[in-house]
Structures are given as structure tokens and as C-alpha cells.
Amino acid sequence: MSLLFVNGGAPGQARLRVLGGLIVDAAGPGAHGETVIDLQGDRLLPGLINAHEHLQLNALPRLSYRQRYERVGDWIADIDARRSQDPLLRANQAIPRAQRLLIGGLKNLLSGATTVVHHDPLYPSLLEPGFPVEVLRSYGWSHSLELDGAEHVRRSFQATPPEQPWIIHAAEGLDSGDEFEQLDRLGCIAANTVLVHGLALSADQQQRLMQRGACLVWCPGSNLHLFQRTPEVRPLLERGCLLLGSDSRISGGRDLLAELPLARELAGLSEAGLEALLTSQAAARLRLNDRGRLLPGLRADLLVLPRGLKLSEAQRADLRLVMVGGRMLCADPAFASAGGPGLLPVQVDGRPKSLERSLVEALQGAAISEPGLVLEPRPAEALA
Template sequence: MDPRARPDTLLLAAGWWSGSGVARGALAIHRGKMAPAAWTTALRIDLRDHLVFPGLINAHEHLHINAVPPLRSGAPFPNSYAWIDAFQAHFAEPSVIAALARPMALRLRHGALKNLLAGTTCVVHHDPWHTSLDDPDFPVALLRDFEWSYALAGPNYGPPVCASFAATPPDRPWMIHLAEGTDAVARAELAELDRLGCLAANSVLVHGVGLSARDIERVIAGGAAVVWCPGSNRALLGHTLDPRRLCEAGRLLLGSDSRLSGERDLLEELRLALDRYGLTPAQLLDLATRDATRILGLPGRGRLSPGAYADLLIVEDRGGDPVRNLLGLTRSEIRAVVRDGVPRIADPDFAYWFAAFGIDTVPVTLDGRPKLIDRRLADGALLALEPGLAAGATASAPCFAVAGAR
């Protein structure tokens, strides 16, 4: 992309989710970040029949294993360690061998693209860092400057628990899979973590299915948080935690896990959680936006206020409850996903927006619907990994209303 072609300022005439309701007017983007809507010289785009939401934040992912075929038998398992043991024989399957033989950079990029297609623009990757994650055109933003361990027991994988926790500054998150099960092993893990001195206000515990009501109060009292992955929990364990108390206390996040055990993406997690676990649509959306911003230390994400990154999810305004409508969408119904103020994947009638920023596009279909995608995300090997995404002719469509700089 030629940076000289990029407009400094963009004004979107739209409704947008303010966190408590829909505001309407001019939503301003200046040099890739949200800005006060006081600009007189800008590219203007009429989205008055649309709603704009902040890009979603996925608080738990393993980006590199989304194309690995899942284990199809044995569930429900008593805990994740039993699932790991059962998976060992699965490694000998030719399809698994082939999936793991692909270059790591491609596998990571695929996991990121999977997230982006469903409106997730920032991800927590719970695995070793890889140099490809620093590529300037990596599809999503990532949580950085944090530490992690894999789990208290199980495989000898990842940084040691106590050393990793001790290396984490108190103002940065420390992540660990914990209490991922329904048996006595899982139920005992919070007490063991506390005994090790690793339960603190920056501890972010992933899954937490085995936490008792007393354990949950202990987590809240210590200022820690839990990442809820209901799809993965149901698939592996046949059960998930009751999210209401942690949500009420503001100590809950939402993650998709990978497709190896979880749902297709975070949007699918939100859709399946709607009306199922006692949380309102607005509470569910907060888990993947405002709550994630606060708990993970991501002040530039998950909001549309001035200074935030212009990572946006644009949908049609269908009337009624805007958040309920959003959470009921499939990924192909999203009109556009925007990162740093520019579209990355969008419906064909958003072609002018791409062109205004000098972004070359490739026509694709997403779950049978025509889209345009940033050419930098359209490598053939990458597209081939994602079910439902294929290169193809995109039907022409009239451009939405655009006013040039004036």
C-alpha cells in the first residue's frame, strides 16, 4: 500500500455502540486511531444504515493448531490431562501429521485470519512466541508483554509455573490453564496454585471448570480473572462453569480456544452463549471488549473512544436490540472488518474504501457470500486452509455513498 494514498482522516456517518447504547453522528478516524469528530477536511463515508462496534478481543487462542483435525472420540474427559493422553495416538493419523508439517508461520497466520474473518481484531496467543507474529501485516493485533505457563500438571511444555509467574510484572497478565476438568484433580488446582504463591491480581486462569463457588469467591477476592471457553469445555468435558458470579464481579473474559477443541471462532462462541448461561447480550459483548481491555491491560483496544485503535466491526442496522442482533450474526453477515482504520475484509460495495487507501483486493467467497479481502491476506496456501473461504469472482455492486475531502 502506498502511504501517500492514505487519507489522514476518515469520517463515518453511522450509529455506533457506546457501551451503554447506540450513539449516532460522525465517527472519526485519524491516522488509524479513533479521534474527536471535529474534522472539516476528511474522506466521508455514509454508513447511516449501519452500526459500528469495536473489534472483538479473543482472550484465549492457540493460533497454530486451527487446521489440526480434532480428536473425535473419548469425550467427555474428566480433565484436560486425560484428553492430552488420549490425543497421543491421534498424532499418528496421516491428516494430523500433514497438518503439523505445514510451516509454523502459515499455521499462525491461518489462526489469525480465522479470527479476523469473524470480527476479532486482537488475540491472546497462549503459546511460545514466533518471529512471524511480529510481521507488520499479521492479520490481528496480539497481547504482548505478558507471561504464561501451560498448566500445573500434564505435559512438560512451556515455561515453569513459579519462574514464569515470578518474571511477570504485577501490572501485566500471567496466564495459565487451570481447573480444566470436573474431577478431583481439576478441583484441587486453585488451592495448589495459591500454595505456590501464584494466585494474584494479575493471574488469568483459563477454563476454570472445576472451580467451586468458594473457589470463585477466592479468585474474585484476589483480583484474579478467569477466561471462559464454553465451547471447548462442552466438547472436551461435557460441562462448563457458571459464568454469572465472575461476570458480575468484572473478573470474566471470553476465549474461543482453537478449533482443535473449541467452536469455529469467537463470534460463534458469542452466538451459542446467547440466552444460555444467564448473561445479557450486553454482558457477553463486554466480555470480548471492555472487560478484556481492562483485565488484560489493552487500553487501545475494545472501545471506540478517541485514542483507541480504529479496529471496527461494521454490520447492518436491523433495528431492535443492536447487541442481540450482532451476536446472532454469522461471520459472512458482517459487512466489514476494519483494522487500523482500513478494511481488511468487506462486502463488494465497500470497494471504494479499499481503493481510497491504495489497498489491492482479491475477490473471495466466505461461506458462499462474495467478499473483498486485502491481497496481503489472500495467499493461496492461506486461503486453502480456511473452510468456507475461497478465491472467486465477486459480483459487482454499487458503491456506498462517499464524499471526498473538502
């Protein structure tokens, strides 16, 4: 299918063509039967990149059992101690992992995040063609020094090719600054290192991180929920050494969009800077050379934002269209016909939308649902 977007509301985006999952030259002729979508001043953006997530942990609400934590290990221990007794935790664990991962994927899709860094194993369902978002595949990772131990962490880093990012939770609590020094002694702070959280990093440690060419993923909502603090990230931001992640809902907010007002306020980001942080800068840091910008030859990961609405003020129901690899997966009814018969009517936070058929069918058979997403009743034969 060839799609031509016209009358986009941003400079240089008046026309954009999608063909075969890629952005192609909009100046040339389209394919036979090309569909034209008139944006009427709405704005095209590259799909957002969520730099930190645990996709299987989004069917739970925020969890906390103390007013404030000092160590992330104490929070983990509090959850572990309740796994067998807490009805909420037990019920969630009983749900098949593939369904929990699906909810995590939908959470991101509906918020305009088309690429997600899943900080856990690459479970098979994440790699299936019908999963709602693209998941980072070429990377190395360890959970943390506390859970994995120094030797496992060292081996994980050494096994990761230098052209791929290597990701680890580090300095997440208020008293964990020594984790940076341990990682440094292990030889794990290099140009492909991606630390997550970094709440306890000192100014000197941040400088050394930047000098090595490494970067930090900032999850302000999660930090504030657990520790009532978040790191000072402006030096990292100025050097291009910062990424933004939502974390999962057990510590983070509703989705990536919920992080944006926090990020703007706490880091003094401009709107253009915020958009770059979630698109081109994230793609560069994660070695994703095929996305993050609206250029011919790159993946057609797109979202459409209503004319005049700032990204930092957007809610997920405001997004008029989300496309992943040229596939229109969620759209306003006005755009849905361009996606063909594969889109079915739903509601997102009370607004009519259309969602890709296979996702609707997967949700109909699932034991859990995505809050705010309502499937429209349809005759059984329509879903056959």
C-alpha cells in the first residue's frame, strides 16, 4: 500500500510518502492506487522511542509499601515478600506472560511509542510480526549489580559487541552511588554503556560517564514515586547523553506521555528539545540508524499530532494516528479508511478510534485488558 500525506503542519513536512514500510521520496510518482491523506495542518512526528520499559509489568498499578525508599532493593524485597499472599500480585502472575506483554505493547502504542527498550529477556512473543511495537533487539543487558552479581555483569558487558548498547540499572537508589565505581572497576563504563536511573550519581560520576561517551536513561516518574527525588540531568542533556523512559506501571506513570510534562519542568526542556530527545537523539544513542527522523529510506514509524497541540501536553487519545513500520495500527476514524479493512472500531479514553484487527482479536481472548481501551461490540462473523 502506498500512502501520501499532504498538508502537514510542520516545516518540510507538507508531503510525506510511505511505501513498503518505509518513508520514500514524496516528490516522485506514487504507486498505482495510492491513498492520499490530507492532514489539514496536523503535524507528523517520528514514532517516539521509549528507552526503558519492562513490558510484562504493566497490568499492575504503582506499588509502594513505604513512604519513601532509600534502596531499590528494599522495594523489590517488599514486592517479593508479598507475591504469594497479595491477591493482586497472585492474580497478575497467573495471567499468561504473552498477554501481559501484549498489554505493555498496547500501553506504548497508544502513547505514540513505536520503539521500546525492553529491559528483560526477549521473550518469543515480542518478536512476532503482530506485536504492537518494535522492540530493541540488538543489545546486551544485565538487570543490576545487586540482582545479578559482579561476575555476571562483567561477562554480560564483555559479550556485547561495542556497536550495540549495553544496558543496566545503576545507582537507582539514594545510597547506591558506589555502583558506578564498581561498574568502572569491572570495565563496564564505555561508549556503548547505557545506565538506567542514575539517581545517586555524583556530578563527578556524571562527568566521567559523559567523558566515556556513555549515557543515562532518565525515568523521572519512577524516581519520584519511589525515592521522592530525581537526578539533575541538565549536564547530561546538554552533552546529548540523556534518554527518556517510562519504566513499567508498577513504579512509573501511565505511559511515556505522562513523563513529558515532568521532563519539561525538571530539565527546562524546550518543546523541540523534548521531541528530539524522544526521536533522533534516542535513535542515535541506541544505534538505531533506520528510525527517529522523517527521511526517505527510514522506517515509517509515525504519529500524527493535532494542529497546535504540543507533544508535552498531549494525551494518548489526542494522537490522531500511530503507524509502526508502515502499518497503521491506531487511528482516528477519519484516517481509518486509509488503513483498509484491518482496522476495527474501539474507544480510547472515551474517544472513538480504530485499532488493528489482530490486536482487537488478541484482546478479546485475553484475561486482562488495557485500562481506558474499550472494544466495540461486533457480530461474531465480523471477526471471523
